[in-house]
Amino acid sequence: MALREWLAPAPSDAVAVVRDRAGRRLLVLEILVVLTVTLGLSALRSALSLLDSLLSSTPLSEQTVALNAPAAQVGLVDLALQLVRALQLVGWGALGAYLLLRGGIALARVGLDARRPGRDAAGAVGLAALIGIPGLGLYLVARALGVSLDVAPSTLDDVWWRTPVLLLSAAANAWAEELVMIGYLLTRFRQLGWSENRSVLVSALLRGAYHLYQGVGGFVGNVVMGLVFGRVWQRTNRLWPLVGAHALIDIVAFVGYALLPTGWIS
16 A cells, blocks of 8 residues: 555544534533543643743753652552552543443444454554654654653662563553543544544644653654554554554563663663
8 A cells, every 4th residue: 555545544434423413512521521531631730740840940851750650668558559550541441442332332343352463463563663763763862952851761669560560551551542542532533523634633632742741752752653553543443553552662661771770761
């Protein structure tokens, strides 16, 4: 398939457009509620975090933000809080999946089924390489330009549960973000009759917004990731490759950073 054909949005008849006003109002309200309790609220917090960093007397490039940080001084309490955080992310994704099911949309229609595990796994690896390698380069450029914070994927202590928790965190992040931002949100936009281009752009900008706490590099990199992931889903209607690719990227970042004492993307 030619690149131009791939980049063009594919017409979709996967869901019917909601025409009646009451139904559309309820859909919009549902989207706002979901975003308010999940990643939309994270976007607001992230923007405020970036504002705080910009107003600090310390240059942005000299500030550090940790993605997986200790949450308590006592080890087992810290472990429990890390697990609760992962459970919250799993719940966010499950909320999106549940609302689709309640709306009469089977999860297989958004690509959450086991019909093609081999192809989904291969797609996940390919997408992880496509996004992860350039993403690291973009982060390094942003750091060199002084428009990104020093992102520490993990500052957890070297305890027995660190690696399992980081693996769980990577999987939970991937599940929550791809379910809400792609599977749920893009499906709801289709039901509202939005164009595929408009839908993927709004989703990608929101994805970038809740990474603003990392600086300009985090925003731009995640917008690009959102555009690519969104278009791949629109063309293939498969969500598992996106979840898998996201998880692989985070696993390499989280676990790789934790296992190398001096860090590797600073």
